[in-house]
Structures are given as C-alpha cells and as structure tokens.
Amino acid sequence: MINEILPKIYKIEVPLPNNPLKVLNSYIIKGRERNLIVDTGFNREECRNVLLSGLKELKINLSKTDLFITHMHADHSGLISSIASLKSLIYCSELDARIINFGRSKEYWEPMRIYSQQCGFPKEELKDVIEKHPGYKYCTQGPHNFRIIRNRDMVIIDDYKMLCIETPGHTQGHMCLYEPEKKFLFSGDHILDDITPNISLWGDDSNPLGEYLRSLDKVYELNVEIVFPGHRNFITNHRDRIKELKLHHQYRLNEINSILKDGPKTGIEIASKMKWNMSYNSFDLFPTPQKWFAIGETVAHLKYLEEKNLISKKLINNMFLFSLKA
Numbered sequence: 001m002i003n004e005i006l007p008k009i010y011k012i013e014v015p016l017p018n019n020p021l022k023v024l025n026s027y028i029i030k031g032r033e034r035n036l037i038v039d040t041g042f043n044r045e046e047c048r049n050v051l052l053s054g055l056k057e058l059k060i061n062l063s064k065t066d067l068f069i070t071h072m073h074a075d076h077s078g079l080i081s082s083i084a085s086l087k088s089l090i091y092c093s094e095l096d097a098r099i100i101n102f103g104r105s106k107e108y109w110e111p112m113r114i115y116s117q118q119c120g121f122p123k124e125e126l127k128d129v130i131e132k133h134p135g136y137k138y139c140t141q142g143p144h145n146f147r148i149i150r151n152r153d154m155v156i157i158d159d160y161k162m163l164c165i166e167t168p169g170h171t172q173g174h175m176c177l178y179e180p181e182k183k184f185l186f187s188g189d190h191i192l193d194d195i196t197p198n199i200s201l202w203g204d205d206s207n208p209l210g211e212y213l214r215s216l217d218k219v220y221e222l223n224v225e226i227v228f229p230g231h232r233n234f235i236t237n238h239r240d241r242i243k244e245l246k247l248h249h250q251y252r253l254n255e256i257n258s259i260l261k262d263g264p265k266t267g268i269e270i271a272s273k274m275k276w277n278m279s280y281n282s283f284d285l286f287p288t289p290q291k292w293f294a295i296g297e298t299v300a301h302l303k304y305l306e307e308k309n310l311i312s313k314k315l316i317n318n319m320f321l322f323s324l325k326a
Contacts, residue, residue, distance in 0.1 A: 169212025
C-alpha cells in the first residue's frame with residue numbers, strides 16, 4: 001500500500017512476515033534531482049517484492065536515490081543491498097553503520113551470547129535464538145560504504161531541509177530526521193504509537209535506558225506537529241506519547257524494585273516475575289524470541305538502577321546476581 005502523506009512524501013508498508021510488528025513504514029521523498037528512502041525492511045523476498053514494486057509504481061530511479069537508515073536493526077536496514085545503487089549515499093550513524101557491516105559476524109553475536117548466559121538465558125535455547133533472530137537471518141549483504149551522519153547534520157531534498165537528531169537508546173546509534181519548518185519527524189523506532197520500543201542490553205558497555213530517557217527529553221523539546229514512525233500509526237501529539245513512554249519505564253523500574261525486595265535474583269528470575277503483554281500462562285512457555293527480548297529489556301532496566309546506585313550486581317558461578325542496596 002502506497003500513501004502520499006505530504007507533498008512528494010510517500011509511505012510504503014513493507015510486510016514483516018511472522019513478526020509482531022507486522023509492517024515496516026518505509027518513507028520515500030521524491031525530489032527533482034535526488035530521492036530519499038527512509039528505512040527499508042528485512043532482507044527477505046516478501047519485503048523486497050513489495051518495496052521494489054512500490055518504488056516502481058512511484059517511478060523512482062534508484063541511481064538517483066539515497067537512503068537514510070534510522071538504525072541498524074534488520075527490519076530497517078536489511079534491504080540496503082537490494083536498493084542502493086553505486087551512486088547512492090547511505091546515511092547512517094557511525095555506531096549503527098559499524099554493526100550493520102558486522103552482519104552475521106561472530107565478533108558481534110558471540111559477546112551477546114556469553115552475556116545472555118550470564119543473565120540466565122537458557123543455554124539450550126541460545127543457539128536457536130541467535131540463528132533464528134531476525135537481525136541474524138535477514139540482515140543486509142554488506143559491507144556498505146556509509147555516509148556517516150552526526151547530530152545536527154542536514155539532509156536536503158528540494159524544499160525539505162531535515163536535521164539529523166541523535167536519539168540513542170533503542171540502539172546506540174539511533175537517528176531521527178527532523179524538518180523544523182514543516183514540523184515533522186521521522187522517528188524510526190524512537191517513538192512508536194501503540195507499542196513501546198524495546199530497550200535491551202546484552203553487555204556492560206552502555207546504559208541504554210538512561211540514554212533513551214535523555215533522548216526522549218531531547219525530542220520532547222522539538223516543535224513537531226506529526227511523527228512518522230517506523231511502525232504502526234502516525235503520532236500527532238508527540239509530547240503526550242513521550243510522557244506515556246516515560247511512565248511505562250518508571251513502572252518497570254518500580255516493578256523490579258518490588259521483586260528484588262524478596263532477595264537477590266538472576267536476570268531471568270526477575271524477568272519471569274514481571275508482567276508482560278503476552279497470552280502465555282507462564283514465562284517458561286514464552287517462545288524463545290520473546291523470552292530473549294524480555295530478558296534483554298529486564299537487564300536494561302537493571303543496568304539503569306545499577307547506574308543510579310540503587311542495586312548491585314555480582315558475578316557468581318558465571319551468573320549475575322542482582323540485589324537491592326541497603
């Protein structure tokens with residue numbers, strides 16, 4: 001489905017088969033000299049066919065088309081190799097560009113596997129979850145020569161003069177694209193309407209929830225009339241939605257604090273006691289991918305509390321044990 005959402009700006013809904021996100025909103029700006037595609041879809045046939053068909057219907061010449069990748073996840077970057085021409089500029093942050101070019105590299109996935117085991121992820125499910133992870137299965141065929149963008153860099157397509165806004169959290173290098181005169185924002189997965197962006201952690205090198213909350217504050221101050229997100233519906237009051245997202249994470253932090261009052265626990269023990277919007281009777285019945293995302297989000301919140309000096313973490317028998325500080 002193709003919709004013209006603003007003059008010369010179109011949305012193509014790229015299907016994400018067997019994925020709870022359902023579709024990826026890919027945005028196309030048609031310019032007189034150059035076009036711009038914001039995000040792409042998975043590197044799989046169903047996504048490729050729909051996107052290429054839509055671009056053909058819009059009469060998009062790929063040799064005159066550049067790409068803006070909001071972040072490294074495969075549902076946003078997977079089809080770079082299918083649509084980027086030799087003349088295309090591929091805009092992306094330095095951090096996420098590097099990860100996109102890792103692809104299926106053991107250098108990227110092995111540290112995540114080790115850390116997830118230390119957080120209690122079932123060892124027998126690890127091989128399955130990584131090999132079936134959409135970021136592993138449907139990543140782009142690289143490496144690519146990215147045009148690295150930084151905060152406040154500008155991307156211009158005719159009358160649309162858009163600022164790159166660094167919004168780390170969902171990924172370390174997440175970028176939004178903001179048009180201050182027309183007052184719209186391509187938000188990627190930074191702000192979504194009826195679902196909460198996943199904030200996960202699989203290492204000790206960052207505090208993604210802290211970064212995400214600061215990024216929400218940054219975007220809150222922007223003069224935005226409409227948000228074009230990577231998934232689901234457009235957002236017409238971004239400040240109200242940001243307030244809701246911050247309340248959600250405060251609820252999660254309070255929930256973890258309450259769980260830890262019963263004594264020290266591993267990451268998976270904490271995740272199993274949290275409330276998730278799933279239809280299964282117990283955490284053990286969660287499909288492996290959903291269990292992975294749940295533990296990753298739990299650990300991100302634990303890291304935030306640790307940075308606030310509210311909890312402590314010890315590695316005992318190669319397993320992290322979290323506890324409240326007295």
